[in-house]
Amino acid sequence: MNRVKRSETAGIVILLASLAARPAVAQENSPIDLTGTWRWINHEDERDRNPGAFPGDYRGLPLNDAARMRADTYDEEVNSTSTLLQCRPRTPGYQPKGLDPMRIDKVVDPLTRQLVAYRVSYEKTAGERVIWFDGRPSPSPYALHSWDGFSTGKFRGDTLEITTTHLKESYVRRNGVATSFRATVIEHMSLEEPYLEVTFTVIDPDYLTEPLVRSATYMRAPTLQLPPYPCQPEENQPGEKYRVPHYLPGENPYLTESGFKYKAPQEGVRGGADTLYPEWRARGVTLAPPATQSTIKPVYTDASTHIAERADALRPRAPAYDKVEAVHVAGNVYLIAGAGGNIVVSAGGDGIVMVDSGAAAASDRVLTAVRQIHQTLRPPEMPESASPFGNTWQAAHAFPEPMIRMIINTSSNPDHVGGNANIRMSPMFRLLGYRDPSLSLQVFAHAAVQRRMVEAKAPNLLVPTDTYLSDSYTLYRFFNNQAVQIFHMPRAITDGDSVVWFRRSDAIAAGDVYNSDIYPPIDVDKGGSINGEIDALNKLIGMSVTEFMAQGGTMIVPGHGWISDAADVGNYRDMLMVIRDRIQAMVDKGMTLAQVKAAKPTMDYDPEYGREPGVTSRLVEAVYRSLKEKKK
Amino acid sequence: MRRASFALVVAAALLSSVPIQAHHSFGGTYDVSKLITIKGKMVQVTLRAPHSFLYVEVEDTDGSTKQWVIEGATAAQFARQGIDKDAFKIGDPVEVVANPSRSPNSTHARLIKITRTTDGKSWGSKTGETVE
Numbered sequence: 001m002n003r004v005k006r007s008e009t010a011g012i013v014i015l016l017a018s019l020a021a022r023p024a025v026a027q028e029n030s031p032i033d034l035t036g037t038w039r040w041i042n043h044e045d046e047r048d049r050n051p052g053a054f055p056g057d058y059r060g061l062p063l064n065d066a067a068r069m070r071a072d073t074y075d076e077e078v079n080s081t082s083t084l085l086q087c088r089p090r091t092p093g094y095q096p097k098g099l100d101p102m103r104i105d106k107v108v109d110p111l112t113r114q115l116v117a118y119r120v121s122y123e124k125t126a127g128e129r130v131i132w133f134d135g136r137p138s139p140s141p142y143a144l145h146s147w148d149g150f151s152t153g154k155f156r157g158d159t160l161e162i163t164t165t166h167l168k169e170s171y172v173r174r175n176g177v178a179t180s181f182r183a184t185v186i187e188h189m190s191l192e193e194p195y196l197e198v199t200f201t202v203i204d205p206d207y208l209t210e211p212l213v214r215s216a217t218y219m220r221a222p223t224l225q226l227p228p229y230p231c232q233p234e235e236n237q238p239g240e241k242y243r244v245p246h247y248l249p250g251e252n253p254y255l256t257e258s259g260f261k262y263k264a265p266q267e268g269v270r271g272g273a274d275t276l277y278p279e280w281r282a283r284g285v286t287l288a289p290p291a292t293q294s295t296i297k298p299v300y301t302d303a304s305t306h307i308a309e310r311a312d313a314l315r316p317r318a319p320a321y322d323k324v325e326a327v328h329v330a331g332n333v334y335l336i337a338g339a340g341g342n343i344v345v346s347a348g349g350d351g352i353v354m355v356d357s358g359a360a361a362a363s364d365r366v367l368t369a370v371r372q373i374h375q376t377l378r379p380p381e382m383p384e385s386a387s388p389f390g391n392t393w394q395a396a397h398a399f400p401e402p403m404i405r406m407i408i409n410t411s412s413n414p415d416h417v418g419g420n421a422n423i424r425m426s427p428m429f430r431l432l433g434y435r436d437p438s439l440s441l442q443v444f445a446h447a448a449v450q451r452r453m454v455e456a457k458a459p460n461l462l463v464p465t466d467t468y469l470s471d472s473y474t475l476y477r478f479f480n481n482q483a484v485q486i487f488h489m490p491r492a493i494t495d496g497d498s499v500v501w502f503r504r505s506d507a508i509a510a511g512d513v514y515n516s517d518i519y520p521p522i523d524v525d526k527g528g529s530i531n532g533e534i535d536a537l538n539k540l541i542g543m544s545v546t547e548f549m550a551q552g553g554t555m556i557v558p559g560h561g562w563i564s565d566a567a568d569v570g571n572y573r574d575m576l577m578v579i580r581d582r583i584q585a586m587v588d589k590g591m592t593l594a595q596v597k598a599a600k601p602t603m604d605y606d607p608e609y610g611r612e613p614g615v616t617s618r619l620v621e622a623v624y625r626s627l628k629e630k631k632k
Numbered sequence: 633m634r635r636a637s638f639a640l641v642v643a644a645a646l647l648s649s650v651p652i653q654a655h656h657s658f659g660g661t662y663d664v665s666k667l668i669t670i671k672g673k674m675v676q677v678t679l680r681a682p683h684s685f686l687y688v689e690v691e692d693t694d695g696s697t698k699q700w701v702i703e704g705a706t707a708a709q710f711a712r713q714g715i716d717k718d719a720f721k722i723g724d725p726v727e728v729v730a731n732p733s734r735s736p737n738s739t740h741a742r743l744i745k746i747t748r749t750t751d752g753k754s755w756g757s758k759t760g761e762t763v764e
Contacts, residue, residue: 051664052657055734076660077735080703085656086682124682174657227708232680245735254734 030115030133031158032191037103037226038218040096041195049099053175056255058271059264061177066304067207068270070604072252073578074176075245082244083233084541084570087549089125089147091170092162092185093202096216100124103226109134118153123226127548131162139166140327142337144563145181146551162187168551169571169608172202172212180206180608181517194220206607207304209273231549242538244577248585249601250297256290263289270298300603307606308616316613321362326369329563330555331505332377332480336369338362340415344509344557346502347373348480351403351430355500355509356410356559357419366419367426374402403430405479408486409445409464410498410511412452413521416559421461441466441475446488448496452526487543489513489536493520495527499540507555510540514569516561519602519609520576522622529626530580537573541566575605583623593624661703662731662742670700670728670741671749674720679707684715686743688726702728704743715746715755725749 042049056072063071079085090098100123107117107130120129129148139150149167153160164185172179183204190197196218201211259269265287268275275284324338326345336343340359343366345352352374358366404426409417420443423429431440445464453463468486475484482504489497493512500509512521513536522528544554544566556564582601591599597620602610610616658664672690686702704710720726727749730741747754 051659052661054659075735076657077733077738077740079656080661080701080740175660229681231682234678234680234683234685245738 031155032160033106034118034160034189034191034196035104035106037101037221037224038196039101039221039224040099041217041219042099044216045097048097048173053173054254054258054261055175055252057175057258057269058173058177059258059269060276061172061271062208062210062212062273062276063177063271064207064209064304064607065300065302066307066604066607067177068298069249069300070178070207071173071176072255072298073247073249073604075247076175077245078574081242082570082574083235084546084550084567086233087231088170088567089549089551090122091147091167091179092129092149092151092164092187092200093167093170093172093179093183093212094174095122095125096187096198096200097214098122098124101221101224101226102218121226124229124231125549140325140337142325142327142335142342142562144552144555144565145568147549149185158190160187160189162189168567178207179204182206182608196220209302233550244574244581246578246581248582251295253295254293255296255298257293259290260293266290266296304607305600305603308600308602308610311611311613311615312617314613319359319361321359321365324362324365324369326373327563329505329557330507331482331502333502333505333507333555333557334373335557335563336366336373339366339369340418341413341512341559342509342557342561343419344500344507345370345373346480346482346484346505347377347402350480351405351432353406353408353479353484354404354423355408356416356511357407357423359415360418360422363419363422363426366423367428370402370404370428401428404428405430405432406441407443408498408500408509409443409449410500410509410513410559411494411496412445412449412456412458412526413493413512413559416511417449417453417458417462417464420463421459424461444468444486446496446498448494448527449498452494452496487539489532489539491527491529491532492522492536493526493528493533494523497536499536499543501543505555506545506553507557508540508543509557510559510569512559513537514540514556514558514564514572516558516564516568516572517609518560518612519605519615519619521615521618522626524622524625524629528622530576530623531626534573534576534580537569537576540569541573544569575609579605579619580623580627583620584627587624587627593621596620596624658731658742661733661740663734664731664742666732667729667744668732668741670702670730672700672726672728674722674724674726675699676722677717677720679710679715679717681706681708684710686720686726686728686746688728698739700728700739700741702730702741702743702746713755719755720748 103121105119106115107119109116116134118131120131131151131153133153143166145166145168147168149164151162151164153162167181167183169181170179171177179202183202186201188199199213199215201213202208203211256266259266265284267287268284274280321339324336327335327337329335332346332348334345334347336345339362341356343358344355352370404423407420407423431442442465444466447467447469450464450467471488473486482502485501485503486498489499497511497513499511499513520533522530522533540556544556546566547553550567552565554566556569558564579602583596586596586599602616602620606616670688670690672688675689676687678685684704684707688700688702690698690700692698727747729745730743733740745754745756
């Protein structure tokens with residue numbers, strides 16, 4: 001080896017050594033780092049926090065008339081009386097207006113070391129909010145809504161953009177200005193050390209006419225420790241029947257208080273998109289504030305007041321049932337949605353029990369969904385140490401097809417019982433005592449359901465084969481390792497409604513007693529009533545326990561809509577109690593049904609629950625009749 | 633004199649900037665411009681987050697009793713003001729100054745000041761306000 005070659009070799013060795021010693025270049029996948037603890041700075045909208053928004057103060061909010069009516073009739077004391085509201089955390093559509101400090105932690109994939117998520121804790125929230133960066137898809141539209149919702153993050157330049165859906169109904173101001181469960185919140189976070197600027201936008205198709213954009217500022221507080229927040233709801237009305245404090249329309253005496261105290265013209269105090277823009281200022285300065293504090297009778301006229309009529313005017317469409325999907329609820333309980341009424345399934349080693357069967361035309365897709373659920377139960381590989389003698393799990397999975405053991409019907413509504421015949425005729429319908437079908441429960445319901453279907457001359461295969469007459473019924477043995485209990489809800493939607501409780505999974509199939517996004521189909525001719533419906537919802541809430549901060553815990557699957565918890569059912573009950581009280585006041589005044597309908601007593605709730613043809617008119621008529629008939 | 637006035641202004645400004653740890657809106661729930669006085673005996677003290685509640689039983693002239701629910705700060709804030717589990721015994725006679733509820737016929741009220749009338753010891757609702 002000559003001198004040149006030796007020096008080349010030495011050079012390569014040095015180069016390799018230097019490369020080996022050089023640290024790997026860090027790969028950045030987030031342009032800013034928001035981790036750490038942050039203190040909220042109270043320098044915007046101080047009076048909104050202290051002493052808190054006065055009733056009727058809607059300044060700066062682009063709300064519609066439905067939202068106005070809802071807030072005009074709201075009584076903030078409901079937060080003291082309802083144990084489901086006392087610990088209600090703020091949603092992202094209001095949280096930055098709270099005074100909570102927050103802590104942001106980073107979650108990193110240990111293998112790729114890529115940013116997966118931020119975990120955000122606020123002082124008064126349900127736990128840790130997660131903001132996902134891993135591109136995961138949105139949950140099913142039938143998935144549980146929560147106070148934090150489902151959030152995904154994306155860095156746009158030096159700004160973090162967070163989009164949140166699947167929120168529970170909440171508020172944008174603490175005086176009853178509601179946000180719908182259909183709302184989306186978009187947050188933009190930008191960093192100017194030591195300040196974190198949060199601009200948050202609420203897009204609400206039900207209660208806002210345009211996006212509501214607000215901002216808040218946080219300051220880095222590295223030594224700040226979030227205190228524990230063991231929120232314990234307090235029963236304020238021991239021994240008293242639950243009530244929802246609220247004002248009848250036109251009877252709230254406080255709606256001019258804010259304008260009077262702050263010397264602001266009432267037109268501006270009533271809010272609305274027009275009042276948010278500089279052009280309105282020229283008009284605003286010409287208007288006088290209220291001279292006294294007095295009761296006003298607001299008039300509501302905008303497009304949000306016609307939602308029920310517009311829904312009624314829609315041409316009825318034949319349901320397509322082309323989006324039937326299975327969603328996990330809890331434990332071994334699943335929801336099959338999109339097949340008419342919701343179907344609830346417990347699946348496991350004992351086979352499958354179905355609560356309701358959906359619409360007849362959807363049965364093929366329902367059976368496909370049942371097969372999908374069955375497939376998810378199949379272990380990918382049986383462990384070698386499995387018992388040589390087999391077990392019920394293996395026995396169940398020895399069948400290529402899942403075995404549907406029985407159907408329980410919650411009511412006689414066609415979109416809940418329509419699939420009974422098709423499911424029973426399917427080869428998948430294999431009864432527990434199939435050698436002697438007379439010994440098996442096949443299609444089970446309250447006796448009133450069977451009676452009504454026989455009276456209506458429904459085809460035999462649709463009619464429940466087995467019934468119960470008592471307040472409740474418990475299946476004679478555990479099914480899929482859990483007790484299955486059926487409770488009669490007398491005089492709710494009809495006189496034969498049942499709810500089904502899967503106890504170990506802690507999931508309840510509520511049937512049409514509870515629908516998360518439409519009014520209940522109370523049928524007075526079949527024995528239903530508004531007070532029976534409210535009693536049934538109270539019973540459902542009493543059976544349920546929330547996990548923490550009015551969220552999670554017992555899962556309640558509605559007859560229609562998304563998987564819910566007790567807080568959602570409480571919200572629904574409160575809505576019906578307010579509507580009941582309004583119509584009761586009209587009945588007491590001697591108003592006719594036509595007059596009550598013309599007064600639109602549900603108008604402020606129609607954007608959320610009245611978007612299906614006929615549901616609003618049906619509810620008003622049912623409430624009127626059940627109150628009127630009670631009076632006789 | 634001028635120095636004293638300045639000090640008062642600063643103190644007032646500081647007090648008004650103390651955030652009330654209200655979860656729901658006190659201004660929306662209670663009429664903060666009005667004060668009522670409730671005389672009765674303490675029947676329950678529940679120190680909680682986000683708000684604590686004092687239950688006071690009031691005897692009417694006809695001998696019937698009514699239970700008032702007095703809402704106050706979070707347990708931690710109460711503790712800073714000296715209201716803890718030992719502050720009251722069940723049955724202690726108390727006099728409460730409070731903002732009444734806006735809700736008609738409600739027996740809920742927001743605590744401003746409470747006095748244990750056996751020894752005259754009293755507590756105010758603002759941070760640092762402990763009135764002997």
